Amino acid sequence: MQFTLTELWGHMGLFAKLIVFALAIMSVASLIVLGERLVVSFLSRAASRAFAARVGPMLARGELEGAWTAARPGGESGYLGRVIGAGLAAYASSAPSRLPAQGHERDGVFESVSRALERQAQREVLSLKRGYGLLATVGSTAPFVGLLGTVMGIVTAFQQMAASGSGGLGTVSAGIAEALITTAFGLIVAIPAVMGYNYLQGWVEARAIDISESSNELLDVVAKRLDGRLAPAAEEAA
Known part of the structure; x- marks a missing residue:
């Protein structure tokens, strides 16, 4: 017997072939x-970088209303947008009708904005992690699935040796090679999955820092606007 993939596949039992199909x-x-997660x-x-370049200067000038208009849905603005x-x-x-805001009015607006940012940030991180569970599952279980096929293949090889009544490496070498x-x-299946998962996980953690x-x-x-330390652009122009 030649130890080629074709020869080994031909000598594989049903269980080993099922293992290979499952791994495939x-x-x-x-x-x-x-691939889909990398592209997305x-x-x-x-899109987030383009949004930051477009809206960042407005926020630096305190133009919250103009930034809100630019940030409204109508195109892809990325997780940051x-x-x-x-x-x-x-x-x-x-937003309060007059600035600076006083007492509970200021605190209420600030807390509302803070909660909205936190909720959306959690949604975006969760969205970016979509599909990561499958990568982690494949990376952690694929070696064990392959090992199951190996164990059963070795059992089959020893059964064949017992049935033939002869020992020696030559009797079981084909079965062991098939099992391994x-x-x-x-x-081979697990390594790309683990590498991809680790890369994407690090990428999402970096994006979470950007969002924060x-x-x-x-x-x-927002705090400066509410305290009256940063006047709206319209008032500055007047």
Whole structure:
């Protein structure tokens, strides 16, 4: 017997072939999720950078109303745009009629904006992590699925040796080689899934920091507006 993939596949039993099919399905699913998440993540990051370049200068000048208009839905603004847009929407709906705001009115507006930012940030992080559970599951279970095929293949090889009544490596070498193929296949499936999961997990953690910093910057601007330390652009022009 030649120890080629074709020869080994031909000598595989039904159980080993089922293991290989299961690993193939896991591999395809993990690669699809990994590719889709990479594309979505990079597009969202590009949209977030464009949003920051468009709205950032307005917020620096205290133009919360103009920033809210620019941040309204009508195009892809990325995770950052959706978070900041939620905060601006909360400010627009609860902004005081006169500045500086006093007492509970100021605290109520600030808390409303803060809660809106926090809620949307949690939604965005959860959305960015969509599909990560499948990658983690494939990365952690694929080696064990392959090992299951190996164990059963070795059991089959020893059963064949017992049935033939002869021992020696030559009698069981084909069966052992067939069995070890499933372990190798399991590792081949798991390694890209683990690497992709770790990369994406680190990427999301970095984006969570970006969202937190941008939210804090918006809260600083809102606090200054409510305290009267940052006048609206229209009042400055007058």
